[in-house]
Amino acid sequence: MFFEVRNLSVNFGGVRALSHVSLDVQKGEVHSIIGPNGAGKTTFFNVISGLIKPDSGSIIFDGEEIGHETPWGISCKGIARTFQNSQLFITMTALENVVTGMHNHTRSGVFSSALAVPKFRREEAEVLQKAERLMEFVGLKGWERYPSSSLAFGQQRLLELARALATNPKMILLDEPVAGMNYEEKQRLALLLVKIKEEMDITTLLVEHDIKWVMQVSDLISVLDYGEKIAEGNPEEIRNNERVIEAYLGKRRTLA
Amino acid sequence: MKRNFKKLPLLFIFILFLVAPQVLDNYFIYLLNLFFIACIISMGLNILTGFAGQVSLGQAAFFGIGAYISSLCVIKLGLPFWLSLPLGGVMGAVISLVIGLPALKVSGYYLALVTLAFNEIVNLIMIHWKNMTNGTDGLTIPSPKLGDFVFSTDGSKYYIIFLLAFFLFIAARNILRSKTGRAFISLKDSEVASQCIGVNLAKYKIIAFMISAFYASLAGGLHGIALSYIHPQDFSLFRSIIFLMVIVIGGLGTPGGPFIGAALFTLLPEALGKFQEYQELIYALILLGSIIFLPSGLIKLPGRIITVANRVSPKRQKSMPPA
Numbered sequence: 389m390f391f392e393v394r395n396l397s398v399n400f401g402g403v404r405a406l407s408h409v410s411l412d413v414q415k416g417e418v419h420s421i422i423g424p425n426g427a428g429k430t431t432f433f434n435v436i437s438g439l440i441k442p443d444s445g446s447i448i449f450d451g452e453e454i455g456h457e458t459p460w461g462i463s464c465k466g467i468a469r470t471f472q473n474s475q476l477f478i479t480m481t482a483l484e485n486v487v488t489g490m491h492n493h494t495r496s497g498v499f500s501s502a503l504a505v506p507k508f509r510r511e512e513a514e515v516l517q518k519a520e521r522l523m524e525f526v527g528l529k530g531w532e533r534y535p536s537s538s539l540a541f542g543q544q545r546l547l548e549l550a551r552a553l554a555t556n557p558k559m560i561l562l563d564e565p566v567a568g569m570n571y572e573e574k575q576r577l578a579l580l581l582v583k584i585k586e587e588m589d590i591t592t593l594l595v596e597h598d599i600k601w602v603m604q605v606s607d608l609i610s611v612l613d614y615g616e617k618i619a620e621g622n623p624e625e626i627r628n629n630e631r632v633i634e635a636y637l638g639k640r641r642t643l644a
Numbered sequence: 645m646k647r648n649f650k651k652l653p654l655l656f657i658f659i660l661f662l663v664a665p666q667v668l669d670n671y672f673i674y675l676l677n678l679f680f681i682a683c684i685i686s687m688g689l690n691i692l693t694g695f696a697g698q699v700s701l702g703q704a705a706f707f708g709i710g711a712y713i714s715s716l717c718v719i720k721l722g723l724p725f726w727l728s729l730p731l732g733g734v735m736g737a738v739i740s741l742v743i744g745l746p747a748l749k750v751s752g753y754y755l756a757l758v759t760l761a762f763n764e765i766v767n768l769i770m771i772h773w774k775n776m777t778n779g780t781d782g783l784t785i786p787s788p789k790l791g792d793f794v795f796s797t798d799g800s801k802y803y804i805i806f807l808l809a810f811f812l813f814i815a816a817r818n819i820l821r822s823k824t825g826r827a828f829i830s831l832k833d834s835e836v837a838s839q840c841i842g843v844n845l846a847k848y849k850i851i852a853f854m855i856s857a858f859y860a861s862l863a864g865g866l867h868g869i870a871l872s873y874i875h876p877q878d879f880s881l882f883r884s885i886i887f888l889m890v891i892v893i894g895g896l897g898t899p900g901g902p903f904i905g906a907a908l909f910t911l912l913p914e915a916l917g918k919f920q921e922y923q924e925l926i927y928a929l930i931l932l933g934s935i936i937f938l939p940s941g942l943i944k945l946p947g948r949i950i951t952v953a954n955r956v957s958p959k960r961q962k963s964m965p966p967a
Contacts, residue, residue: 437840463842475837477830479897488830492842494823498851501822502815508822555841 389448390415390591391559396445398431398615405431407615408445413559413608416585418592420602422626423612424635429595430472432612433561436593437469438462450558464492466558470548470565472595476536482547483532486519489554519554525583526550527576542573549580553588560584562594566601574598578605603627611635661806665799673798677870679910680809681863686891686902686909687816688859693888694897695820696852697832698748702759703887705766706736706857708879710864712770712777715785715874725788729865736861737854748849751835755853763881770876782875785868795869805866812859817899819855828852832897882924889927893934895941904942 391413398406406428413419421429434440436447438459447455454462468489477485494515496508523532526546531539536547545565552560566574578601584590596602602609603623611619611626613635619626626632665673685703692698710732717728747758770777777783787796788804795801819825827848830838839845868874886909894905908930916923938944 439836439840458844459839460842460844463840469840471837475834477833477837479833480826480829484826484829488826489841491823491827491830496822498819498822498824498855501824502819504814504818508818512822551837551841 389413390450391593392446392448393436394446394448396432396435396447397443398428398435398440399443405615406435406442409612409615409617411610411617411620413591413593415591416589417607418581418585418594418605420606420609421593421595421612422597422599422602422609426614427612427635428615429612430563431615433469433563433593433595436462436561437467463555463557466556467561468552468555468557468559469561470545470552470563472563472567474541474544474548476544476547476551478535478537480536481532482528482534482536482539483516483519483523485536485547486522486550486554487515489551490515490518491555493556519550522550522553523547525553526580542569545569546577553584553590557590559591559593562592562596564596565594566596566598574601581605658810661810665802670798673802674870675910675914677798677802677805677866679906680805681866681870682890682906682909683903684809684812684863684866685860685887686894686906687813688856688863689887690891690897690902691816691820691828691859692852692856694891694895694901695825695832696828696849698849698852699753699756699888700759700853700856701756701881701884701888702743702763702766703856703860704879704881704883705759705763706740706860707864707867707883708766708770708874708876709736709739710861711868711874711879712783712864713861714865715783715868716776718786719783725869726790729862732865733858733862736864737858740854740857741850744850744853748853749846751845755849759884760881763879763884767876767880770879777876780876782873783868785872785874787872788869798870801869805870808862808866812862816855816859820899824848824851886927889931893930893942895943898941898943901941901943908942 389412391411393409393411396406396409397404409428409432411419421432423429431440435442438454438457438461442455445455446453449465449467452465454465454467457465477488480488494511496511500508520532523529526549528543528546528550531543536544539547545568549560549562549565566577569577581592584592594602603626606623609621609623609626610617611629611632618631618635619629621629664676668676685707689700689703692700713735714725714728714732717723717731718725721728723731743758743762744755747754771779773779787794787801789795795804820828827838827843830841830843831845831848835845864879867878890905890909891902892905893908894903895901912926913920913923916926934942938948
């Protein structure tokens with residue numbers, strides 16, 4: 389299995405945020421995680437990306453246990469992510485944000501940069517070109533030199549995506565990628581996900597509230613409720629799953 | 645073509661400063677020497693605080709470490725100045741590694757607290773290790789020599805100080821445009837995102853701290869030759885606080901801010917003359933004023949005036965970005 393989560397549990401004090409969650413993701417899949425507010429979706433992402441340490445359970449990525457890696461270690465292994473609340477580097481331009489994403493693919497150290505040796509200059513030129521291509525890929529051509537904070541909300545999400553792709557990942561985690569986007573932007577991102585899967589061979593794991601959009605883009609969907617996984621299946625199966633309907637709409641009550 | 649034009653203003657400034665001592669009188673050259681030394685410290689501190697977002701209250705300690713180590717290497721070991729100056733810088737960087745390692749592994753204001761204590765300790769050592777540092781009597785420092793030539797006048801020392809400051813300016817600028825510089829900015833802007841794109845937070849905080857210590861220590865070595873005399877009082881905690889203040893006043897995290905801060909740092913004590921004892925008060929007032937009216941520093945003053953002018957007569961529209 390490409391990505392495998394086994395019996396993952398996380399507690400915050402006495403609150404059980406995740407309880408024995410298991411999940412399998414195949415290479416090249418678009419796998420979505422849905423669930424009501426507070427179901428533990430973002431916590432799940434934070435654990436995978438190393439920001440929160442799990443209390444028990446294991447996370448295996450590409451044959452390696454990564455449950456106790458640092459966030460930068462996990463990034464090096466090939467997992468990139470975006471954030472629910474924009475976490476762009478706001479004092480940088482849009483392009484610089486993407487270039488910064490290539491941190492681990494640039495070698496020049498402090499001394500060779502300070503002296504601007506030819507190798508450093510060549511590398512910078514390469515990195516810049518690659519970042520420009522990525523910005524074009526996500527549809528932000530023409531915005532390279534603008535401060536990242538001047539971009540519209542939907543564009544900021546795309547920029548975060550470009551920055552995540554710049555780390556050259558094998559898998560990306562998208563935390564509510566279409567929140568705040570209009571219909572057109574959502575459709576464009578759906579197309580982009582297909583391209584990411586087919587052209588870049590990157591697996592996508594995403595958390596999203598927009599169920600209609602999730603049904604459209606996902607190969608598989610897992611449902612979390614109160615920190616537990618209550619269902620998994622393709623969009624059709626999820627749509628008709630009793631427990632899922634219950635989690636979202638509540639139990640059908642009979643009058644006494 | 646475009647690249648070469650961009651470098652033109654820099655070249656112009658370089659030449660201007662190169663010929664400056666030929667026309668200025670001694671007092672101005674002496675002030676310029678102090679100004680460049682302050683620039684070196686500010687540039688280093690600006691990398692640490694303005695770009696990487698970490699606060700150090702121990703820059704004066706590194707300034708002092710550089711001054712004492714490079715001077716003592718000349719006086720006690722008989723090493724040439726050209727070797728002892730970089731030695732002082734390297735020692736400063738090594739010491740910063742030792743105290744930065746535990747303080748920067750955790751996030752928060754630990755570095756500020758640790759460096760605050762560190763500055764006091766270093767200062768006490770300078771005062772009390774009398775047979776080494778000569779205590780509060782201070783140390784008299786011989787002028788550097790190159791072959792038969794002795795750099796004894798302010799004008800000749802100027803070239804050492806200016807050329808090194810210029811080199812360090814270019815180096816800092818290059819670092820900030822590199823992978824390392826982007827990592828610094830990223831961890832100030834968002835630690836969370838920074839580590840998730842693969843930036844090793846502790847490592848880069850320590851690198852930034854080491855660069856700032858290296859710069860401050862080199863400045864210390866130059867301070868020794870510029871004044872031919874060093875005294876523990878030059879390296880007190882109060883100095884560290886002022887270094888931090890001037891870069892905030894100048895404009896934190898801007899390329900030009902450190903120079904404005906350094907100019908203020910050099911000129912204010914001179915301008916005050918016999919009102920020296922009010923120095924702290926005046927710094928505090930300037931700091932308060934700049935935080936209230938110019939939170940992004942004096943460097944943004946022209947921009948701020950334009951904004952205010954536009955508010956008064958809002959005729960001109962800002963150009964719109966492409967759709």
